[in-house]
Amino acid sequence: MFESVAPWIAYAAAAVLGYVLGSIPFGLLLTRAAGLGDVRSIGSGNIGATNVLRTGNRKLAAATLLFDLLKGTAAVLAVRMLMPQAPEADALAGVAAFLGHLFPVWLGFKGGKGVATYIGVLLGLFWPAVLIFAGIWIAVAYFSRYSSLAALIATVAVPLALWGLGENLLAAVFAGLTVIVWLKHRANIRRLLAGTEGRIGHKS
Structure with missing residues (x-):
């Protein structure tokens, strides 16, 4: 898809894609979908799995951990597949996904602590x-x-x-x-x- 674009465009696209994937606040989305309200209003106010666990729902916490991990992996693998002409663009996408999780623009740049997404990026790289x-x-x-x-x-x-x-x-x-x-x-x-x-x- 991006094989014919200039490398600098591929790197920019990798960073944007990684950030967007990383910034998806699964902890917030899952708890709201389960009718548990805004996870940011309890415990540490964090959107990560540890704070989701404070709702008492272990399944939701496990799902949050899994999705926060896999979004880092997905960013790496997607860029590796779509932008083969840009060496290390997958690593850039992974870093962007990690930063997206920590500082999601949709939540006023207040996200998680990053361990799950760190592991996911590591898994991909x-x-x-x-x-x-x-x-x-x-x-x-x-x-x-x-x-x-x-x-x-x-x-x-x-x-x-x-x-x-x-x-x-x-x-x-x-x-x-x-x-x-x-x-x-x-x-x-x-x-x-x-x-x-x-x-x-x-x-x-």
Whole structure:
């Protein structure tokens, strides 16, 4: 479809497509469709799966997690298929999808924290690294019982693993995404340091 356009147009289209896909607020749409109101009015006010879980509907939370993940993967794969003449345009689309999830224009640039979409982009760009992420997340979550801590440590491990595997460009990309994830988790980090972060399986 875009094979004959100039590379710079393909890159611009990749960024726009990635952002639009990433900015779809599945958590908000699913909770409203289920008659649960605006998920932004409860808990952290976030549109991600963790806050959707605070509605008490685990199925909706799982669906939100899945869709937030897959929109990152979809952005990467769609651009890879549509714009083969633009090297690394798929990575650009992935970054744009991640930023779209965090800063959706439709919601006043107030979106989620990005972990699910981070994983989805990783799945599209270098799927073996998802196994590394999952293994570290499971191990840290099992021993600490902190989901946020597990995610934060796993995001640090990903760029290091990519660098060790010789994927230097992707390592740089995910190092940048990791910094943003940590910035979006500032409140969680403060609670972890204070010992007040909620543990997995513990009701507040």
